[in-house]
Amino acid sequence: MTLGNRVRELRKALGLSQEKLAERIGVDRSYIAHIESGRTKMPSADVITALARALETTSEDLFRAMVGPPPTTEEDIDLEDPALNLQLKLAAKELSPEGRRSLLDYVRFVREQERRERESRKPPNR
Numbered sequence: 001m002t003l004g005n006r007v008r009e010l011r012k013a014l015g016l017s018q019e020k021l022a023e024r025i026g027v028d029r030s031y032i033a034h035i036e037s038g039r040t041k042m043p044s045a046d047v048i049t050a051l052a053r054a055l056e057t058t059s060e061d062l063f064r065a066m067v068g069p070p071p072t073t074e075e076d077i078d079l080e081d082p083a084l085n086l087q088l089k090l091a092a093k094e095l096s097p098e099g100r101r102s103l104l105d106y107v108r109f110v111r112e113q114e115r116r117e118r119e120s121r122k123p124p125n126r
Contacts, residue, residue, distance in 0.1 A: 003043075004036040006065035010055040011036075025050035042066060044098075045105035060113065063106060 001009075011021050011032075018032040025047065034040040035051075043051070045059075052059045079085075092100055 001065050002038060003041070003062060003066045004038045006062060007032070007051060007055065008036045010057055014055065016054075021051075021054055024054040042099055042102045044102055045109060059109065063109065 007021075011018070016024075018036070019029045022029040022032045027047070031040065035043060048059050048062050052062055055062075092103065095103060
């Protein structure tokens with residue numbers, strides 16, 4: 001599923017028009033249309049957060065729609081693999097400055113989610 005499909009699905013489930021959704025998050029209706037059609041593939045983290053609130057879902061849900069499901073095992077990603085590093089570098093070079101910022105926003109988002117998860121598993125201090 002793509003981000004656009006997920007946004008459309010959630011918007012329709014809530015009975016919202018593109019216009020109403022746009023009003024809720026403070027953007028133009030055409031921006032919502034671009035997201036839903038796939039012309040805007042990676043909105044900013046602020047837009048994702050606003051969309052998640054307006055669509056009564058989580059940012060994670062929308063990010064997952066953008067990037068697909070996570071790898072099933074740690075072995076699926078080898079950070080020492082030179083081919084992976086090259087792919088990441090080439091992919092980042094192809095992104096606009098806004099795209100690179102969005103990528104970094106996503107990395108920060110995941111890092112913060114993992115930090116919170118680790119904190120929630122720590123035993124309370126006595």
